[in-house]
């Protein structure tokens with residue numbers, strides 16, 4: 049009990065310190081926050097790597113003492129493992145200790161790092177280790193976004209690597225050579241030739257690595273293996289198969305497959321991206337452009353498919369909460385309007401990057417029956433209010449101060465931000481991932497109906 053209390057006090061002290069600091073230092077402009085000078089970047093990376101090495105060492109000790117990994121990185125904050133809590137904060141993290149991918153936010157104290165083995169991820173990471181080996185990330189820092197580094201990782205084997213956000217698409221970044229990657233993936237597939245979630249990544253990646261290392265002939269065998277193992281009721285598995293057919297330039301077959309998938313899920317940007325690529329290869333420039341447009345924009349954060357997808361076309365269950373001014377708010381109040389439910393936070397850089405586009409759509413259509421409800425996953429009410437005022441954002445906000453335990457986010461099982469749900473005049477969900485340029489188009493269309 050005492051420990052929890054101490055951690056709680058440290059949390060609040062750190063938050064207070066962060067706020068106090070904010071009042072002294074002039075507000076940091078977003079561009080500057082995202083793109084520091086090259087020297088700063090270099091220095092931040094260096095310190096962050098040292099932090100990761102220290103974390104690796106303390107995890108080693110923790111494992112020795114407890115026989116298992118910590119539940120959260122905050123469990124390491126103990127004289128025995130990690131006496132200095134500053135090691136849990138990355139210098140490039142402007143939020144003062146909030147992991148950039150919201151599902152990885154440490155619930156106990158400020159921690160910049162995304163811990164990949166926390167309770168909600170443990171089962172899936174255990175499976176991934178069986179398939180990919182111990183090179184996969186255990187701790188990640190996502191605060192160095194840029195061309196060459198989107199993630200700094202500490203692997204399960206306690207080595208440091210740099211990779212793109214979704215290493216599943218490019219596991220070769222975690223290995224020393226492409227040959228090693230191929231060997232590891234082949235061994236993984238031998239152990240687990242089919243995995244409901246991971247086959248989607250492993251097969252096309254291995255096919256690509258075969259092609260890149262001039263072993264194209266091996267891909268047909270891989271396609272055969274996948275066909276014999278795949279679940280013929282799974283749209284995702286057809287997607288995987290279609291991807292591999294496309295990689296082998298079996299374009300007509302792949303096109304047929306993705307057209308069928310498009311009929312099932314007309315708003316899936318991944319399907320549109322595949323269709324764009326295939327039409328391009330087949331010389332259908334106009335169709336390629338059309339699908340390219342529908343396939344944009346790519347999500348900034350790692351996103352797992354959310355159950356919200358099942359709600360598309362159905363009436364969204366109502367929520368009731370209070371807005372920032374203390375007034376009751378629910379979806380019911382917005383019936384007859386096209387509504388955007390925007391799950392966001394001031395500390396979430398990709399959300400802030402999205403805001404000007406949302407504001408523009410709001411300004412264009414606010415008098416034609418379009419409205420927005422912000423579901424703010426902020427913990428700092430003043431910072432939220434300041435942001436809304438400075439950026440002239442008039443729509444209502446639901447705020448609970450509970451970050452990921454915001455009751456509305458929990459109610460809809462939204463575990464990552466930004467997430468934007470577009471709801472039609474009758475209260476049915478149009479899309480659970482409407483972003484950027486697509487938003488304007490979809491709002492205009494929904495208002496016509």
Ligand SMILES: [Zn+2]
Pocket residue numbers: 092096138139140141189190191192200
């Ligand atoms: Zn870092």
